[in-house]
């Protein structure tokens with residue numbers, strides 16, 4: 393079970409070389425394409441999965457894959473990790489992809505929001521009521537957009553457009569156990585580990601981008617000053633620090649900044665740590681942090697229960713963690729948001745938002761609409 397490595401492949405070759413079933417992970421620093429399968433592990437408990445992967449990595453060079461959102465006892469989707477037969481890496485894909493024409497992905501024959509927008513507003517209002525009870529501090533509620541196509545979908549074309557449209561963050565495509573593909577372009581780093589250095593870059597608190605530079609700058613300024621968004625963000629950082637502390641000898645929390653994607657502004661904070669035990673792999677750390685209050689809420693178990701009660705669909709791999717880990721334990725795991733599941737002729741898009749006691753339900757609906765834009769643009773359906 394050894395993977396062949398081709399370092400320094402041409403970026404365009406990696407995008408051209410991607411086919412459904414492969415694993416693609418592109419950041420603003422490098423691109424990774426894993427093809428062919430030398431072994432696969434499906435496991436519900438992420439800590440057990442991390443241990444089994446670490447055992448498998450003594451023979452293989454790299455493991456890649458995804459954890460689902462729900463890793464609790466009633467979880468329906470297992471963590472799914474592959475040992476690719478061949479791994480190719482290159483520099484960042486976006487600069488070369490930016491000049492490519494938008495790839496044709498077909499026109500949907502039907503589009504259906506789940507739940508209906510009014511029902512999402514009602515669910516957020518219900519969550520706000522629950523948040524007045526002090527046992528729940530924050531909950532993240534999502535909704536989906538189901539697209540149907542008369543022709544077979546081409547995940548390779550959607551991925552190309554995602555890379556083309558997203559210069560920073562993490563653009564990914566990973567195969568799922570049933571044969572579909574989970575893909576997206578997320579700004580949020582759950583965790584990276586390189587040697588003893590551990591980094592996380594949680595995002596929480598949002599405002600839409602605008603084509604008008606004055607409105608755009610105003611949206612960013614308002615976000616920076618929003619007490620509601622700062623509170624929504626602070627619970628994420630508190631939780632992150634608490635969960636990383638047992639694994640690190642030192643932890644440093646940088647000042648919170650406003651960070652931009654092509655479609656959204658967010659509050660983001662870099663947390664850096666020094667790993668106490670080099671046997672703790674990147675995947676083991678990701679399993680310890682996931683699900684963060686940025687995609688679930690806090691306290692975790694109460695928030696997870698509220699998500700199950702108020703969302704009328706299964707999140708599957710949305711808001712899970714996608715990434716890679718190598719035999720040294722190094723790796724990168726991103727939060728699988730701004731994402732969609734592509735099956736033969738259907739695409740399910742997901743978008744969520746953090747709710748705190750002073751959230752406005754209509755504004756939360758608008759926020760999820762803006763977050764769908766990342767994948768909608770890649771489908772040629774977004775606003776320019």
Ligand SMILES: C=C(O[C@H]1C=CC=C(C(=O)O)[C@@H]1O)C(=O)O
Pocket residue numbers: 532534580595596597598658685686687711729730742743744745746747763
């Ligand atoms: C849960 C999502 O976004 C998270 C990341 C950034 C900002 C968020 C927010 O402001 O609610 C969310 O915590 C999503 O995009 O589906």
